[in-house]
Amino acid sequence: xxxxxxxxxxxxxxxxxxxxxxxxxxxxxxxxxxxxxxxxxxxxxxxxxxxxxxxxxxxxxxxxxxxxxxxxxxxxxxxxxxxxxxxxxxxxxxxxxxxxxxxxxxxxxxxxxxxxxxxxxxxxxxxxxxxxxxxxxxxxxxxxxxxxxxxxxxxxxxxxxxxxxxxxxxxxxxxxxxxxxxxxxxxxxxxxxxxxxxxxxxxxxxxxxxxxxxxxxxxxxxxxxxxxxxxxxxxxxxxxxxxxxxxxxxxxxxxxxxxxxxxxxxxxxxxxxxxxxxxxxxxxxxxxxxxxxxxxxxxxxxxxxxxxxxxxxxxxxxxxxxxxxxxxxxxxxxxxxxxxxxxxxxxxxxxxxxxxxxxxxxxxxxxxxxxxxxxxxxxxxxxxxxxxxxxxxxxxxxxxxxxxxxxxxxxxxxxxxxxxxxxxxxxxxxxxxxxxxxxxxxxxxxxxxxxxxxxxxxxxxxxxxxxxxxxxxxxxxxxxxxxxxxxxxxxxxxxxxxxxxxxxxxxxxxxxxxxxxxxxxxxxxxxxxxxxxxxxxxxxxxxxxxxxxxxxxxxxxxxxxxxxxxxxxxxxxxxxxxxxxxxxxxxxx
Numbered sequence: 001x002x003x004x005x006x007x008x009x010x011x012x013x014x015x016x017x018x019x020x021x022x023x024x025x026x027x028x029x030x031x032x033x034x035x036x037x038x039x040x041x042x043x044x045x046x047x048x049x050x051x052x053x054x055x056x057x058x059x060x061x062x063x064x065x066x067x068x069x070x071x072x073x074x075x076x077x078x079x080x081x082x083x084x085x086x087x088x089x090x091x092x093x094x095x096x097x098x099x100x101x102x103x104x105x106x107x108x109x110x111x112x113x114x115x116x117x118x119x120x121x122x123x124x125x126x127x128x129x130x131x132x133x134x135x136x137x138x139x140x141x142x143x144x145x146x147x148x149x150x151x152x153x154x155x156x157x158x159x160x161x162x163x164x165x166x167x168x169x170x171x172x173x174x175x176x177x178x179x180x181x182x183x184x185x186x187x188x189x190x191x192x193x194x195x196x197x198x199x200x201x202x203x204x205x206x207x208x209x210x211x212x213x214x215x216x217x218x219x220x221x222x223x224x225x226x227x228x229x230x231x232x233x234x235x236x237x238x239x240x241x242x243x244x245x246x247x248x249x250x251x252x253x254x255x256x257x258x259x260x261x262x263x264x265x266x267x268x269x270x271x272x273x274x275x276x277x278x279x280x281x282x283x284x285x286x287x288x289x290x291x292x293x294x295x296x297x298x299x300x301x302x303x304x305x306x307x308x309x310x311x312x313x314x315x316x317x318x319x320x321x322x323x324x325x326x327x328x329x330x331x332x333x334x335x336x337x338x339x340x341x342x343x344x345x346x347x348x349x350x351x352x353x354x355x356x357x358x359x360x361x362x363x364x365x366x367x368x369x370x371x372x373x374x375x376x377x378x379x380x381x382x383x384x385x386x387x388x389x390x391x392x393x394x395x396x397x398x399x400x401x402x403x404x405x406x407x408x409x410x411x412x413x414x415x416x417x418x419x420x421x422x423x424x425x426x427x428x429x430x431x432x433x434x435x436x437x438x439x440x441x442x443x444x445x446x447x448x449x450x451x452x453x454x455x456x457x458x459x460x461x462x463x464x465x466x467x468x469x470x471x472x473x474x475x476x477x478x479x480x481x482x483x484x485x486x487x488x489x490x491x492x493x494x495x496x497x498x499x500x501x502x503x504x505x506x507x508x509x510x511x512x513x514x515x516x517x518x519x520x521x522x523x524x525x526x527x528x529x530x531x532x533x534x535x536x537x538x539x540x541x542x543x544x545x546x547x548x549x550x551x552x553x554x555x556x557x558x559x560x561x562x563x564x565x566x567x568x569x570x571x572x573x574x575x576x577x578x579x580x581x582x583x584x585x586x587x588x589x
Contacts, residue, residue, distance in 0.1 A: 028301045029079060033310035037337040040308060044340040045069050047580065048331055050313045050357070051347030051520070051559065053081020057296040057307075058573030059345050059558040059580075061112055064303035066577075066586045071339075072305060073331070075312035075520070078290075079297050081347070082519045082526065083568045085290025085452075089386040089506045092459050093452040095289035097382060097510070097519055097526070099443055099461040100411075102273030102282040103567040104292065107181060108574055111589070112299040119295035120286040122448045123275050127282060127410040130245045131395035131496050132417050138241050139406055142281055154239040165236050170279055172221050173272035175209050180272075180564045180571045183579055184538050186547035225533060229263040230419055240418035247422055248413055248441060252463060253526045253566070255377040257426035258419055262533045269531060269567070282411070284445040288452055292568060316344060318362050321553055326362055328555040345576055347559040349522040350374055350529065350541040358552070367551055370542040374561075375530035376523030378512040379429050379466035383489060386505040387458050390444065391497035402456060404447035412442040415492055425466055432472030434485050438492060439465045457505070464489055469512040469524055476511040485509075527566025528559055537563055548576040556580060 032040075047063050049056045052074030064070045078084055082097035101121060109115070126141035139150050144163060151159035182205075213221065224232055229250035233243045247258045250267035257263070275281040285291045297307055317330040317338065330340040346353040354363060354371045389402075396407050416422045416439050425435035446458040453459045467485065474481045486509050493500045512524025521528070529535055538546045540563045548556045548563075558576035560566045578588045 028297060029307045029309050031077070031309050032333075033077070037308075037311055037333055037335055037339075040071060040073075040306075040311070041337050041339045043069070044330075044342070045071050046341070047071075047343045047345060048073060048339060048341040049345045049347060049558065050331065050353075051075070051081060052079040052293075052297070052307065052309070053347050053559065054083045054293050054296055054568055054570055055559045055573035055576075056081070056345070056347030057293060057300055058108060058112070058570040059347070059577045060305045060307075060573075061296060061300035061303055062574060062577035062588055063580060064300055064305040065589050066581050066584075068584075070300075070305045071341075072300070072307045073311040073313055073333070073339075074307070074309045076518075077309055079307060079309060080290045080293035082521065083289045083293045085288030088384060088508050091454045092386040092457070092505075093288050094384045094459055094508075095285075095445065095461060096384060096508075097515065097521075098289050098568050099382075099445070099463065100282045101285050101289065101292065101568060102270075102275055102280070103569040104273070105181060105569055105571050105574065106274065106277070108296075108570040112296060114292070114295040114299065117295040117298040117302075119291055121275055122284040122286055122445075123278070123281055124283060124410045124448065126406050128245060128413065129407040129410055130241055130413040131393050131407075132241055133495060134417075135395055136241070137393070137395035137407070138245060140245070141410065142278065151239065151242055154241055155237070158237045158239045158242055161236055162242075166280070168217075168220060169268065169271055171213075171217065172224060172268055173279060175213065175221070176268065176272055178205060178209070179537065180569065181575070183548065183575050184540075184546040184563050186538065186545070186549075224264040224268060226262060227264055228257075228259045228261055229267050230258040232264045232267070233258075233419075244416045244418050244422060245413050247419060248416070248439065251422065251426075251439075251465065252441060253378075253380055254530065255379040255429065255466065255468070256530075256532070258422050265533060265536075266531050269565070273567075273569075284443075284448050286449050286451060288445070288449075289568065296570065313357065315359055316357050316552075316555065318359055318552065325553060327553040341554075343554050343556065343580055345556045345558040345580070347573070348520055348561075349376070349559065350557065350561040351376065351522045352520060353555075353557065353561075354550075363551055367542075367545075374541060375532070375535065376525045377530065378469055378515065378521075378524035378526070379426075380512065380515070380524065380526060381434075381464045381467040381485070382510040382515065383460075383462035383464060383486065383507060384510070385460040385462065385507040386453070387460055387500075387503040388505055389456070389503045390447070390458055391460075391493065391500050391503070393497045395496070404444070408444050408447040410443075412440075412444075414440040414442060414496055429466035429468050432468060432470070434467045434471065434488075435465065436488075438467075438485075438489055440489060440492065442493070462489060462493075467511055469516075476513050482509055482511065485511075525566075528561035529565075531565050536565060540565060548572075548579045 046068035049072045128140040131137040249270040250263040275283040312334040441463040446453040515524040
């Protein structure tokens with residue numbers, strides 16, 4: 001069966017939101033398409049947040065809790081940004097872009113009472129299933145006994161080494177984690193004495209934690225940060241299937257390969273999260289990832305924030321200040337409405353914020369040059385599928401079953417039985433082509449969440465690599481190109497699970513240009529910019545401007561383009577709110 005035989009929804013169209021999201025909008029959100037936008041301009045706001053993604057909503061919630069008059073302006077018909085649930089096939093609710101939870105900060109969950117506001121996490125056990133074309137498979141999760149038994153099928157040595165590997169990553173995660181909730185100690189001539197003291201405490205904390213690590217641990221930590229993930233994993237393990245499974249965490253969402261120096265940090269970034277206090281455990285969210293955004297939005301609304309959809313910001317209003325400086329004093333919407341504010345927080349990427357929303361001639365050329373050099377390359381395509389039955393994997397004897405088995409609950413790794421397969425897929429992309437044999441991370445959230453699909457049917461997410469934004473001989477706007485790649489992905493799944501293609505009811509394909517157009521992800525990069533070592537902490541988004549403030553007074557970054565980077569963390573939103581409140585002499589609560 002070819003892609004053309006489906007009732008295609010894979011090109012460039014928008015879809016209605018789910019009924020769950022519509023009910024939320026009715027109760028808590030003002031729709032500017034229905035109500036108009038003039039009423040927003042009838043007051044001067046203490047703060048405007050541009051973009052209703054999870055970070056923007058988080059910033060709004062904390063600012064409103066501190067007593068500020070805050071409005072969130074979201075350009076789409078639905079809140080959530082990339083963390084959104086939408087019903088793109090009737091009866092099937094999809095986590096349309098982001099699809100798993102682990103990185104959401106415990107402080108945000110607790111302080112904003114997200115569980116009270118409806119967020120329910122569904123931990124996965126087992127959490128990983130990797131079938132091989134030779135009929136073997138590797139099943140892994142939080143159960144140490146299961147891991148040892150499964151890895152022993154391939155290497156007793158690796159099975160014994162794996163707990164030590166996990167312990168080391170846990171140690172390194174504990175070292176890094178405090179930095180996630182920290183405002184980078186950026187040097188600023190305008191900083192107050194309190195701000196300087198706060199920055200010194202950050203640096204002192206880093207030094208103190210480093211004293212707690214042995215020399216061997218410190219060397220291993222530096223290797224993880226600087227070396228290719230392939231070298232790190234080769235030093236630990238010998239089993240091809242185990243290394244290929246673990247290596248996907250080092251490349252997912254990036255254009256890098258397992259041989260890229262520093263890819264070990266991306267691996268650490270993906271394992272340093274937690275679910276309900278359990279480190280490294282990823283979970284589904286009942287109702288889809290949009291339930292996280294809705295819970296944060298509910299907390300913001302409860303605190304007094306105003307949430308507006310279909311309100312697309314066109315430009316910032318900029319006025320000259322003292323000396324050579326300038327200030328942002330509000331925004332102009334696409335419909336021409338001018339809205340005044342004392343402060344504006346941008347949840348958009350740095351490229352969109354500074355290269356599109358700031359009027360020309362305002363910012364220094366050297367700063368704009370640095371912003372233009374941010375790496376927004378994306379190798380990722382998202383496929384959202386509605387299927388009539390669960391896939392039947394050959395490695396599990398291909399037995400038909402109505403109830404999900406262990407192989408269906410976690411992330412299913414397909415297309416790479418070894419590191420060489422990962423490298424070959426990346427090489428295609430470097431030459432300007434989508435991977436001949438894509439690397440696929442498949443998840444079936446309906447295996448644990450019965451609220452997102454009709455009985456007996458399922459929702460499948462595929463995060464696929466590598467797919468360059470710009471293809472050498474064709475473009476993603478060509479239906480034949482899209483059909484060819486989607487078929488390539490489905491054919492690959494068919495190798496592991498015969499009959500899979502015949503189960504597809506309908507699907508959506510989001511290539512990098514689609515991710516950019518729909519979700520505002522520059523270049524289709526899901527992290528708001530590369531997560532390489534030269535783009536982190538004091539260097540994110542660019543050197544000299546890591547502290548959420550910008551060269552324009554009254555304008556702040558609060559999205560994943562700022563520290564600590566991508567993923568559904570909400571840390572950037574919380575940290576940016578802290579900076580604003582600190583300027584006002586208020587505390588984060």
